[in-house]
Amino acid sequence: MTVTIKDIAETANVSIATVSRVLADKEGFYSEKTATKVRQTAEKLGYRKNTAAVELVTQRSQVIGVIVSATKTNFANDIIAGIQDEAFKHNLSVIILYAGESDVDQQHRALQTVIERSVMGILILAIRPADADIAMLRAANIPHVFLSTSFDSQQLPFIGSDDFRIGYQATDFLIKKGHKKIGIAAIDRHSYIGTQRILGFQRAMADHDLPTKPEWIQDGKFTYDDGVEAMTTYGAQTELDAVIGTSDLAAIGVMNQAVAFGLSVPDDLAIMSIDGTQMVKIVRPQITSVTQSFYKMGNRGMKMMLQRDMDKFESQYTPFRIDERDST
Amino acid sequence: MTVTIKDIAETANVSIATVSRVLADKEGFYSEKTATKVRQTAEKLGYRKNTAAVELVTQRSQVIGVIVSATKTNFANDIIAGIQDEAFKHNLSVIILYAGESDVDQQHRALQTVIERSVMGILILAIRPADADIAMLRAANIPHVFLSTSFDSQQLPFIGSDDFRIGYQATDFLIKKGHKKIGIAAIDRHSYIGTQRILGFQRAMADHDLPTKPEWIQDGKFTYDDGVEAMTTYGAQTELDAVIGTSDLAAIGVMNQAVAFGLSVPDDLAIMSIDGTQMVKIVRPQITSVTQSFYKMGNRGMKMMLQRDMDKFESQYTPFRIDERDST
DNA sequence: CTGAAAGCGCTTACAG
DNA sequence: CTGAAAGCGCTTACAG
Numbered sequence: 001m002t003v004t005i006k007d008i009a010e011t012a013n014v015s016i017a018t019v020s021r022v023l024a025d026k027e028g029f030y031s032e033k034t035a036t037k038v039r040q041t042a043e044k045l046g047y048r049k050n051t052a053a054v055e056l057v058t059q060r061s062q063v064i065g066v067i068v069s070a071t072k073t074n075f076a077n078d079i080i081a082g083i084q085d086e087a088f089k090h091n092l093s094v095i096i097l098y099a100g101e102s103d104v105d106q107q108h109r110a111l112q113t114v115i116e117r118s119v120m121g122i123l124i125l126a127i128r129p130a131d132a133d134i135a136m137l138r139a140a141n142i143p144h145v146f147l148s149t150s151f152d153s154q155q156l157p158f159i160g161s162d163d164f165r166i167g168y169q170a171t172d173f174l175i176k177k178g179h180k181k182i183g184i185a186a187i188d189r190h191s192y193i194g195t196q197r198i199l200g201f202q203r204a205m206a207d208h209d210l211p212t213k214p215e216w217i218q219d220g221k222f223t224y225d226d227g228v229e230a231m232t233t234y235g236a237q238t239e240l241d242a243v244i245g246t247s248d249l250a251a252i253g254v255m256n257q258a259v260a261f262g263l264s265v266p267d268d269l270a271i272m273s274i275d276g277t278q279m280v281k282i283v284r285p286q287i288t289s290v291t292q293s294f295y296k297m298g299n300r301g302m303k304m305m306l307q308r309d310m311d312k313f314e315s316q317y318t319p320f321r322i323d324e325r326d327s328t
Numbered sequence: 329m330t331v332t333i334k335d336i337a338e339t340a341n342v343s344i345a346t347v348s349r350v351l352a353d354k355e356g357f358y359s360e361k362t363a364t365k366v367r368q369t370a371e372k373l374g375y376r377k378n379t380a381a382v383e384l385v386t387q388r389s390q391v392i393g394v395i396v397s398a399t400k401t402n403f404a405n406d407i408i409a410g411i412q413d414e415a416f417k418h419n420l421s422v423i424i425l426y427a428g429e430s431d432v433d434q435q436h437r438a439l440q441t442v443i444e445r446s447v448m449g450i451l452i453l454a455i456r457p458a459d460a461d462i463a464m465l466r467a468a469n470i471p472h473v474f475l476s477t478s479f480d481s482q483q484l485p486f487i488g489s490d491d492f493r494i495g496y497q498a499t500d501f502l503i504k505k506g507h508k509k510i511g512i513a514a515i516d517r518h519s520y521i522g523t524q525r526i527l528g529f530q531r532a533m534a535d536h537d538l539p540t541k542p543e544w545i546q547d548g549k550f551t552y553d554d555g556v557e558a559m560t561t562y563g564a565q566t567e568l569d570a571v572i573g574t575s576d577l578a579a580i581g582v583m584n585q586a587v588a589f590g591l592s593v594p595d596d597l598a599i600m601s602i603d604g605t606q607m608v609k610i611v612r613p614q615i616t617s618v619t620q621s622f623y624k625m626g627n628r629g630m631k632m633m634l635q636r637d638m639d640k641f642e643s644q645y646t647p648f649r650i651d652e653r654d655s656t
Numbered sequence: 657c658t659g660a661a662a663g664c665g666c667t668t669a670c671a672g
Numbered sequence: 673c674t675g676a677a678a679g680c681g682c683t684t685a686c687a688g
Contacts, residue, residue, distance in 0.1 A: 004681055015659045020683060031657060046467055051445045052383035053681035057664050061380065063423075070409070077405075081398070084426050088434070093441050095391075096424040098412050106416070113421050117379045139374055224610060252610050259612065282552060282580050283611055284587065332665055343675045348667060359673060381665035385680050 003045045012041040023049065055118070063093045064305060065114030069101040069126040071223070074249060075277050075294045076125055079147055082298025083123060090306065095119065101221075104130050115140040121305035123147055123298075128191070143310045147301045148294070150315070151192055157313035159301050161292050161320050163193045167200025170244050170272055170290050173322050175208050179242040179270055182212075185230035186220030186250035197246065197274070222246050227253020236261035242270035242328070248279040251287050255327065270328040285326035293318040331373045340369040351377065383446070391421045392633060393442030397429040397454040399551070402577060403605050403622045404453055407475055410626025411451060418634065423447065429549075432458050443468040449633035451475055451626075456519070471638045475629045476622070478643070479520055485641035487629050489620050489648050491521045495528025498572050498600055498618050501650050503536050507570040507598055510540075513558030514548030514578035525574065525602070550574050555581020564589035570598035570656070576607040579615050583655065598656040604648075613654035621646040 005019040012019070014034055021029040022038040030038075041047075055061045064087055068076050080096065087094050095117070097110040107129050114122050115136070122137070122144035129137070134156070137144055146158040167184075174182050184201050188194040198217060205212050218233055220226025227250035234240055243258075245251025251273030255265055263269050265285055273280055276291025296318045304313055333347040340347070342362055349357040350366040358366075369375075383389045392415055396404050408424065415422050423445070425438040435457050442450050443464070450465070450472035457465070462484070465472055474486040495512075502510050512529050516522040526545060533540050546561055548554025555578035562568055571586075573579025579601030583593055591597050593613055601608055604619025624646045632641055 002681095006681080016682080017659055017661095017684080018657085020681095021658090024683080026684095029657070034657080048446075048468065049444045050384070050681050052380045052389065053664090054683080055380035055664095056378070056384050056666085057681080057683050059664070070412075081426070084398075088437075093423060093445070094425065095421060097422065098409070109416075116377045117421070140376065224606075249610070256610065256612060278552075279610070282577070282584065282607070284584060330665095334665080344666080345668080345675055345677095346673085348665095349674090352667080354668095357673070362673080378665050381680090382667080383680095384682085385665080385667050387680070 002050075003047045004050070005047070007045055008038060008041045008047055011045065012037050014038060023047075059118075061118050061120055062091065063095055063117065063119045064121045064123060064302065065117065065119040066094055066096045066123045066125065067107070067110045067114070067127060068096060068098050070098040071101050071221075074247070074279065075148070075275055075292070078277065078294035079125055079298035079301075082295040082300075083302050084298075086299050086302035086306075092120070099127065101127060104133075108133055111137060115142060118142070120308070121145075123301050123305065124149075143305055143308055143313070145301045145304050145313060147297050148292075149193060150196070150317075156315075157304070157310070158315045159297050159304070159318060160193075162317040163196035164200040164203075166274060166290050166292075166320060167197035167244075168204045169200075169322065170274065171201045171204035172207075173288075174242045174244070174270060174272060174328065175204065175210065177242075177270065177328055180210055181216070181240045181242070182210075183216040183218065183230070183234060183238075183240045183243040185218045185234075185243055185245050185254050186222050186226035187217065187246045188221050189217075189219060194246075201244070216240065220246070220250065222250050224249040224253040226250055227255075228257045230254060231257035231261070236263065238269070240269065242272070245271060245273045245287075248273045248275040248277050248287070248289065251289075251327075252279060252283055255283070255285075255287065266326070266328050272328055276323055280325065288325045288328040289323050290320055291323050292320045330378075331375045332378070333375070335373055336366060336369045336375055339373065340365050342366060351375075387446075389446050389448055390419065391423055391445060391447045392630065393445065393447040393450045394422055394424045395435070395438045395442070395450065395452045395455060396424060396426050398426040399429050399549075402575070402607065403476070403603055403620070406605065406622035407453055407626035407629075410623040410628075411630050412626075414627050414630035414634075420448070427455065429455060432461075436461055436464075439465060443470060446470070448636070449473075451629050451633065452477075471633055471636055471641070473629045473632050473641060475625045476620075477521065478524070478645075484643075485632070485638070486643045487625050487632070487646060488521075490645040491524035492528040492531075494602060494618050494620075494648060495525035495572075496532045497528075497650065498602065499529045499532035500535075501616075502570045502572070502598060502600060502656065503532065503538065505570075505598065505656055508538055509544070509568045509570070510538075511544040511546065511558070511562060511566075511568045511571040513546045513562075513571055513573050513582050514550050514554035515545065515574045516549050517545075517547060522574075529572070544568065548574070548578065550578055552577040552581040554578055555583075556585045558582060559585035559589070564591065566597070568597065570600070573599065573601045573615075576601045576603040576605050576615070576617065579617075579655075580607065580611055583611070583613075583615065594655050600656055604651055608653065616653045616656040617651050618648055619651050620648045 218230035276289035546558035604617035
């Protein structure tokens with residue numbers, strides 16, 4: 001039914017070894033004459049390479065596995081684009097698996113799938129797996145990099161933003177605009193990213209001798225609803241004069257609720273977001289953002305993967321910048 | 329280096345056949361006693377199944393290939409979620425490949441990749457491949473379904489919305505709200521979807537004896553910028569009293585430009601969008617939308633795939649509804 | 657430049 | 673319930 005190199009070999013009157021060489025472009029191992037004959041026969045017969053066989057015999061696949069937090073699809077798309085473009089250049093396929101950010105089961109299965117598939121590399125976006133899964137990942141001996149996260153430990157290679165500096169600079173930016181009472185909304189204290197941003201925020205406030213109150217920091221998981229909720233908690237009469245939303249959607253949630261309260265942005269309340277995806281440009285007023293280099297994270301992640309040697313992987317921060325728009 | 333079933337067989341003192349059966353849960357083919365021994369040994373040795381070998385010998389993969397238009401990431405995420413959830417239930421992996429909507433080269437390579445990988449099914453989102461590629465797809469004899477598109481021909485199985493009815497009902501909705509001069513923005517006349525929506529629009533206008541002008545229909549590719557451009561062309565003094573944006577982003581583009589012109593939405597100009605993703609809820613005013621069932625498209629697409637027999641594939645429309653919000 | 661042969665890791669009739 | 677053996681489609685030393 002399906003045509004194999006054996007079929008080609010027979011009709012072209014050569015050995016399967018030769019067919020294999022020609023089709024894999026092992027230059028120098030065949031004459032142009034046979035090559036042409038083989039290629040034409042392959043074409044005529046409608047031959048398709050069997051990837052499973054190739055991967056079995058070569059012991060490595062041309063596949064990159066990407067595990068994505070299902071709830072982070074907003075910026076994940078940019079990271080994936082960065083991965084995809086680089087993968088495309090090197091003729092690599094990309095398997096994408098979605099897993100809930102806190103669904104350990106799904107994460108485990110996703111990881112297991114890519115490992116059993118012997119992918120050549122694993123990229124993990126915005127997820128911090130359970131310790132058992134991290135152990136499994138290491139045991140598998142497959143190069144892997146964490147994207148859009150960072151860790152305190154140097155053990156796990158990551159490419160992300162320096163979240164302490166993000167927190168610091170966002171706050172500093174607002175302070176320099178004259179704000180003194182600044183909230184930070186929808187932040188996950190249980191994540192390393194969250195704690196780093198809070199530390200940065202607090203340091204910036206302290207550096208300017210500004211006091212803070214615990215309730216200015218509102219917990220959440222970076223979602224739109226968390227943003228709305230944070231603003232609801234701050235209330236219409238809030239003493240705050242600025243709020244940092246810890247994601248674009250969170251910031252938009254804050255803004256919509258603020259406006260619903262009758263507050264004017266930025267006059268009554270300045271709003272800033274962290275991420276800087278397309279979102280912040282399509283709302284009105286457009287939101288000033290700390291813009292992260294998501295595309296670059298994906299791109300660099302792939303390039304790191306290509307080195308193959310995990311020992312050489314070095315965690316790194318991608319640059320970010322502040323884009324001032326109309327909400328501050 | 330990597331441990332295989334042979335290693336397990338040796339240390340557990342059974343044949344590889346038995347190991348294979350136990351690990352594949354071929355019940356009835358082994359005693360619980362051996363099973364336990366085998367499983368423990370596998371665990372102890374840190375065994376990982378080699379998917380390439382399995383796929384080679386079983387002649388079929390547990391992978392679904394999804395080819396996505398890179399520019400449609402907005403609603404594609406919902407479709408993918410629908411695919412992913414169903415795939416997860418059946419223990420299938422999903423390979424996602426992005427390809428430019430009009431980048432024939434990328435499309436060809438993406439298709440080739442999934443075919444060579446002998447995936448068990450191919451789902452194509454919002455892309456209409458070149459004829460040559462469609463021929464290749466068919467020759468590959470792999471079940472495939474087109475999602476979020478429709479065709480005039482019955483040859484290609486698709487799951488999408490009835491775009492004629494979408495165009496008709498959106499227009500009809502606005503007319504019943506009292507609007508008489510309605511524009512349709514950022515629509516691609518060269519796509520089947522585009523022409524269908526336009527036909528629906530025209531039919532609805534005709535059914536209500538309302539005249540239309542050609543310039544009320546503004547070309548585009550469903551993007552935000554196309555929406556802005558369409559509104560710019562209509563102008564601040566436009567005679568239109570309502571505009572249908574042919575995607576959420578396009579509608580937001582229209583709205584932002586209208587507001588920039590000093591028009592009030594919905595009083596001076598009513599705006600409606602087609603898609604109904606999260607986008608329309610985070611902008612102010614929230615936009616009334618024709619809401620498509622993207623998740624369901626993905627889900628049904630996967631279920632269709634699972635039947636495996638392409639002859640039974642029947643193109644179908646997923647439901648849509650109108651969600652009234654504040655822009656009309 | 658070309659071919660015969662071994663082997664990648666697994667599954668599955670077939671025989672017991 | 674278990675094992676020996678064939679075979680999936682390909683690559684790659686090795687020998688010529």
